[in-house]
Amino acid sequence: MTLLRFGRLDVTLDGSRAILAGRLDDSALLGPLLGQLPEGPITLDTAAIWFVNSIGMREWTRLVRGLRARGSQITLERVADVLMTQMNLVSELAGAVAIVSFHAQYLCGGCGAEHTQLVEVAPHAQALRMLAPPKLPCPECGAAMELGDFPERYLTIFK
Amino acid sequence: MKPSGGSRERLVVAHPERKAQRALQRLVGASLCPVEIVTDIASLCAAVDRDAIAVVDSGLARAMPDLCTRPARAWIAVPGEGLAAAQADGVTELLAAGWRHVIAHPMPVLAEELLATVQKLVRADVFGLEKYVAWGAEVRSYALEDARDRDDAVTALAKDVVAVGLPERIGSLVSVIADELLANAIYAAPVDDAGTRYRSGDARDQPRPLADRERVTVRWATDARYLAIEVRDRWGSIEPHAIAPRLAEAGKGKIGEGGGMGLALAYACCNQLVIGCAPRELTEVIALVDVRYKPTELGRAGSFHAFTGKPV
Numbered sequence: 299m300t301l302l303r304f305g306r307l308d309v310t311l312d313g314s315r316a317i318l319a320g321r322l323d324d325s326a327l328l329g330p331l332l333g334q335l336p337e338g339p340i341t342l343d344t345a346a347i348w349f350v351n352s353i354g355m356r357e358w359t360r361l362v363r364g365l366r367a368r369g370s371q372i373t374l375e376r377v378a379d380v381l382m383t384q385m386n387l388v389s390e391l392a393g394a395v396a397i398v399s400f401h402a403q404y405l406c407g408g409c410g411a412e413h414t415q416l417v418e419v420a421p422h423a424q425a426l427r428m429l430a431p432p433k434l435p436c437p438e439c440g441a442a443m444e445l446g447d448f449p450e451r452y453l454t455i456f457k
Numbered sequence: 458m459k460p461s462g463g464s465r466e467r468l469v470v471a472h473p474e475r476k477a478q479r480a481l482q483r484l485v486g487a488s489l490c491p492v493e494i495v496t497d498i499a500s501l502c503a504a505v506d507r508d509a510i511a512v513v514d515s516g517l518a519r520a521m522p523d524l525c526t527r528p529a530r531a532w533i534a535v536p537g538e539g540l541a542a543a544q545a546d547g548v549t550e551l552l553a554a555g556w557r558h559v560i561a562h563p564m565p566v567l568a569e570e571l572l573a574t575v576q577k578l579v580r581a582d583v584f585g586l587e588k589y590v591a592w593g594a595e596v597r598s599y600a601l602e603d604a605r606d607r608d609d610a611v612t613a614l615a616k617d618v619v620a621v622g623l624p625e626r627i628g629s630l631v632s633v634i635a636d637e638l639l640a641n642a643i644y645a646a647p648v649d650d651a652g653t654r655y656r657s658g659d660a661r662d663q664p665r666p667l668a669d670r671e672r673v674t675v676r677w678a679t680d681a682r683y684l685a686i687e688v689r690d691r692w693g694s695i696e697p698h699a700i701a702p703r704l705a706e707a708g709k710g711k712i713g714e715g716g717g718m719g720l721a722l723a724y725a726c727c728n729q730l731v732i733g734c735a736p737r738e739l740t741e742v743i744a745l746v747d748v749r750y751k752p753t754e755l756g757r758a759g760s761f762h763a764f765t766g767k768p769v
Contacts, residue, residue, distance in 0.1 A: 323636075324661035348629075351636050352719040353661075380629060387707060387725055403626050405751060412624050446626070448757045450545070 304328055307347075314339055319346030322354030322381070329357075332364040340365060345376035345401065355384050362394050375399055379414055383447075386454045395455075402452050404434055408441030415443065419456075426456045466490045466530070466579045471501040472514040477540050484568050485512055488575050498524070505529050510578055512571070515547050515559075522554030531578050533558040535571060536756070540564060548758035553705035555698065557763040561756030562728065566747060569682075570729060574762055583733045583764035584741050586687040591680035598676040604643050604665040610675055611635045614686070621679060623748055630726045631686060634744045635675060637719035638688035642673040645719075646692040646740055654694070683728075684746045693738040697763035700732055704761060729760040735767050 300311040305325025310317040314336055320326075350358070358381070365372050377385070377400035385391045397419055404415040415434045422432045431445040431453060445452065468490050470481045478494050486492050490510075495501050498521050505511045507528035516537035518524060525532040534551050536543040543561040551559045560570050569589075577583045586596065597617060599610045614635050619628045640661075647656040647670075659665070667673050669691075676687045700720065707721030720742075724730045727744035734740050747755055 324640075349632060349636075351633060351640070352722045353640075355722070356718065380633070383725075384722070387722070389709070412626060447752045450757060451752075 300334070302331065302334060304331060309334075311335070315341045315343065317343045317346070321349040322347055322358060323349060323351045324353045326354055326357055328361045329364075332361060335365065335370070337368065337370065339371040339373065341373045341375060343375045344378045344381050347378040347381055350378075350380050350384050355388070358385075359388055359390065362391060366394055372396065373398055376416060377401065379403060382455075383451050386451055392455045392457065397455065400452070402431070403446040404436075404443040405446035406436040406439060406441055406443045408436060409439040411436055411438045411443075412446060413437060413443065423456075426453050429453045429457070467509045468492045468512060468575065469495060469501065469504045469509050470512045471495045471498070471517055472535075472537070473497065473517070474514075474539065477514065477537075480540060480564070481512055481535065481571075484571050485575050487572055488579055490575075490579060502527065510575060512575075515543050515551065518556065519547055519550055522551060522556075525551075525554060525556045531558055531574075532556060533560065533571070533574060535560045535567065536563060540567060542756035543758065545756065545758035548756065548761075549705045549709060552701040552761060555701055557697065557701060557761075559701075559761050561758050561760045562747075563755070566728075566750075566755060570760055577764060581766055582769045583766035584735075584739065584768050586676060586678060586685040586743050589683055589685050589729075589731075589743065589745055590678045591682070594678040594680040596676055596678040598674060601639070601643070601667050601673045601675070603667060604659075604661075604663070606667075607636065607639045607643060610639060614675065614677055617677065618679070618684065623679065623684065627684060627746060627748060630746055631677075631684065634686055634723045634726050634746075635677075635688070637723040638686065638742050638744065639673060639675060641719055641742070642688050642690035642740070643667065643671075646690040646694050647671065648692060648694045679748065682747070682749050684748050685743055686746075687741060687743045689739060689741045691739060693734055693736045693740050695732060695734050695740045695742075697732050697734050697765055700763055701761060704730075724759055724761070727759055728755055729762070731761075732763040734763075734765050736765070739768055 302309040306321040307326040308319045372395045375398045379401040382400045399418050401414050429449040433442040436443045468485050472478045510530045512533045514537045515534045518534040542563045548561050615628045615632045618631050644656045674689050704724050728747045729745040731743040
């Protein structure tokens with residue numbers, strides 16, 4: 299296992315899997331990370347990224363572009379909510395990555411709770427392509443929670 | 458007896474539906490300016506001159522997007538189809554055509570936004586977040602003394618927001634918006650006499666005192682309807698006419714690597730983005746996040762306004 303730091307972004311490398319945590323911002327220049335990631339398929343877990351700004355998004359897009367240019371298949375697991383919504387603003391990323399699961403804001407019509415929920419893609423793949431997010435149980439009252447935002451903000455990347 | 462108040466500014470409302478016409482007439486009529494109602498583009502073009510403020514149904518606006526290039530005090534697009542939220546594609550189309558005022562949201566947000574916009578134009582008083590939040594809301598301000606204060610200001614603002622009881626989701630949006638607007642004010646706004654943005658290539662981790670003309674302030678307030686974030690710099694170098702088309706590009710998923718990406722991201726995170734510019738003197742960007750409604754109850758695309766004026 300290798301620990302790397304890019305500005306305020308921590309990267310833990312474990313074989314073909316990398317866990318990213320922290321801020322994807324001006325300080326996280328990811329060019330050198332490309333050289334550190336192994337050849338072949340790569341899985342990126344971004345659940346612990348909690349801030350992304352426009353420069354961070356630019357770096358992320360360049361990283362994805364670099365990995366694809368060398369032929370790596372990119373799988374994203376547990377995509378952070380803040381990264382997911384911003385990836386949906388960049389049409390270039392649609393089809394460039396395979397998303398296994400992502401976080402999204404959910405609202406409970408029953409008790410009014412707001413929670414970040416993890417959405418598994420495989421069981422809902424067809425619905426997600428049609429911009430139809432699944433309902434998920436509320437952790438507070440058990441009622442069905444609904445996506446708390448426009449589906450386009452999370453699901454355009456699946457179309 | 459002579460009444461007080463009221464302006465002789467002329468407003469022209471163009472909407473094909475009678476019910477929407479009535480609603481809009483009452484809204485803008487609150488400015489006490491005379492209001493003329495028309496139903497189609499030909500009548501609109503005949504009624505609007507360089508002194509008129511035109512309030513136009515987005516359906517009509519989309520049918521003739523270059524209306525906004527005709528002489529008028531301002532062209533304001535409002536939601537069509539019974540004043541329901543504007544379609545995101547329609548907003549993007551109007552921004553691409555260069556409309557400086559595009560309102561995306563249904564009532565009652567429409568009412569608040571339209572009246573504030575009209576009064577800013579009528580009174581030639583275009584700056585300040587106070588115009589968007591209720592009188593009782595406390596405004597908190599942070600002045601950055603160094604470029605590296607940006608992170609601290611963003612963190613403080615996000616903490617403030619969560620401390621007043623707003624959800625983490627709003628705190629997260631506020632962080633992105635404030636960070637982008639501050640970065641623009643610190644690095645993109647400074648221009649030299651030749652118009653070169655000489656700070657744009659600065660390393661973002663380097664100290665730089667922000668004094669005199671380089672002063673940057675961020676203010677915020679909430680009235681439990683809106684959360685308003687306002688960032689000001691003293692350069693007045695933003696190009697209001699160029700912003701809308703850039704936001705439109707972002708609306709089409711074309712956020713790229715060039716300039717303007719930060720503003721596009723801030724726009725994507727808020728419900729209303731308001732630019733104010735006094736050339737060579739002041740730039741003010743206000744982002745409004747609606748904290749009353751579920752996001753899906755509003756327009757998917759945000760509203761946009763770009764004003765040019767002098768501080769009063």
